Amino acid sequence: MRSAIGSFRGTPTHTLSPRPAVSPAPRGKGSGETRSAYHDVLDFEDEHQAAPQSTAQQLAIAVGQAPRAAWTTNGALQIVFSEGFGSGSIIRHVTVTGRGASATISAVTDLSSPIAGAYTPRIAARGDDLHVVWEDKALGEAEVFYSAFKGGAWTAPASISRSPAHSNRPSVTIDRGGLVHVAWHEQDGADQRVAHVTRR
Numbered sequence: 001m002r003s004a005i006g007s008f009r010g011t012p013t014h015t016l017s018p019r020p021a022v023s024p025a026p027r028g029k030g031s032g033e034t035r036s037a038y039h040d041v042l043d044f045e046d047e048h049q050a051a052p053q054s055t056a057q058q059l060a061i062a063v064g065q066a067p068r069a070a071w072t073t074n075g076a077l078q079i080v081f082s083e084g085f086g087s088g089s090i091i092r093h094v095t096v097t098g099r100g101a102s103a104t105i106s107a108v109t110d111l112s113s114p115i116a117g118a119y120t121p122r123i124a125a126r127g128d129d130l131h132v133v134w135e136d137k138a139l140g141e142a143e144v145f146y147s148a149f150k151g152g153a154w155t156a157p158a159s160i161s162r163s164p165a166h167s168n169r170p171s172v173t174i175d176r177g178g179l180v181h182v183a184w185h186e187q188d189g190a191d192q193r194v195a196h197v198t199r200r
Helices: 037-042 053-062
Strands: 011-015 021-026 034-036 065-071 077-085 088-097 118-126 129-138 141-148 153-155 166-174 180-188 191-199
Touching: 011 065, 021 088, 065 118, 077 141, 088 129, 088 153, 129 166, 129 180, 141 166, 141 180
Parallel strands: none
Antiparallel strands: 011 191, 021 034, 065 077, 077 088, 118 129, 129 141, 141 153, 166 180, 180 191
16 A cells, blocks of 8 residues: 655755765675765665575575665564566565564565666665665656655655756665655766755
8 A cells, every 4th residue: 555755855955076986885785786985875784784694595586686674673674676677677675574494575565666667775764664765767867766664554656856867876864863864876967966855
């Protein structure tokens, strides 16, 4: 079931950034891709906790590309990932409960539209609420999309970047006051910048 999404506060704030140097992805992130140096800063590691090995082995079959995970207070491991779908890719979510041989994986929930490509999902959790962002080309140019799981339902995916520039590489975290922070990279010709929005 989908519910309406609340608005993020105001217009994205932009900080001009120099053209970033490319560096290898840090170890332990589960990816061999390269990423910009400043993107590493935005990739909040405290939101990406690894599953126990026995559970991870089971997930290797179920989870697609670029998985990211967060624990909820009910003890469940929440995982988002992108997976090839037709000529594009889609963002999906699964919940893992239990440990070892008793671990179970939920049915897959599709968060994005399969019409266009959706990539680089990121997830943050507070209590049992989830906040997920990703890059999506559903509107033509790449935009940052957001969906949240609250009160037992996912909100409909919505663009939060609202920019004519190419918006990608999103990150999401939640501060101690419960404010959700989303930051992403934008490229408009030779200009590169970081955008940031917040919401309750």
